[in-house]
Amino acid sequence: NAGVTQTPKFRVLKTGQSMTLLCAQDMNHEYMYWYRQDPGMGLRLIHYSVGEGTTAKGEVPDGYNVSRLKKQNFLLGLESAAPSQTSVYFCASSYGEGNLLGDEQFFGPGTRLTVL
Amino acid sequence: GENVEQHPSTLSVQEGDSAVIKCTYSDSASNYFPWYKQELGKRPQLIIDIRSNVGEKKDQRIAVTLNKTAKHFSLHITETQPEDSAVYFCAAGEVDNFNKFYFGSGTKLNVKP
Numbered sequence: 352n353a354g355v356t357q358t359p360k361f362r363v364l365k366t367g368q369s370m371t372l373l374c375a376q377d378m379n380h381e382y383m384y385w386y387r388q389d390p391g392m393g394l395r396l397i398h399y400s401v402g403e404g405t406t407a408k409g410e411v412p413d414g415y416n417v418s419r420l421k422k423q424n425f426l427l428g429l430e431s432a433a434p435s436q437t438s439v440y441f442c443a444s445s446y447g448e449g450n451l452l453g454d455e456q457f458f459g460p461g462t463r464l465t466v467l
Numbered sequence: 468g469e470n471v472e473q474h475p476s477t478l479s480v481q482e483g484d485s486a487v488i489k490c491t492y493s494d495s496a497s498n499y500f501p502w503y504k505q506e507l508g509k510r511p512q513l514i515i516d517i518r519s520n521v522g523e524k525k526d527q528r529i530a531v532t533l534n535k536t537a538k539h540f541s542l543h544i545t546e547t548q549p550e551d552s553a554v555y556f557c558a559a560g561e562v563d564n565f566n567k568f569y570f571g572s573g574t575k576l577n578v579k580p
Contacts, residue, residue: 396569460509
C-alpha cells in the first residue's frame, strides 16, 4: 500500500517549456487536490477533483490545467512554464463527503520544480 | 473565500516546556480544523484534527482547542522534545464542500535540548 505517490521528485524547466506532474493514490479516495508550497505562504490550492472525470479551480489556478481520467490518478499540467511557478508541488487525496473513515487529506512526497 | 492566519511564524522553546500555536479563520461555514506537521524536505502529516461540534481534543502530549464564536483555534504541545522540531500548519475546511482546506502560513518550532 504505497499511499499517495508523485512523479517526478525534481524537475528543472526553462521558461516556456511544458510539463506534466503525475499523482497516484491506491486508497480508493474520491477527492484529489493539487497544492503549491512557497516559503512563508503555507499551502495554496491550485485545482481539485471530486471524482473521476471532474475538476474544479482552487485559489491559484492560473497557468495550470488538470485532468482526472482515472480515479486513482490526478495530473497537473503547466503549458508554458514561468519563473513564478517555481515551487514545491504537493498532491493530496481524501475520502468523499460523509465517509466514516474521516476527512483527513493524505499528502504525497512532493515535486520540487524550478523554472529558469 | 476563507482566510486563515497563523501566529507566531517562529517559536523557540526549551525541551520540556510547552508550545502554543494560534490560528484564526474568517468563514463561519468552516467546520473541520486539522493540524499538520512537516519535517524538513518531507510531506505534511496530520497530527490532530477537530470538528466544529467539539471544543477540545487531546492525544497524548498534543491538544487542540476551538472557539467557534471567536473563530480561533490553537495547538498545544506539552513536554516538548527535540523531535517536535518542525513546521506546523493549521487549516480550516468545509467537509461538506468537497473538503477543501485553507492553510495558515506555518509556524517553525525549534525545541532546544
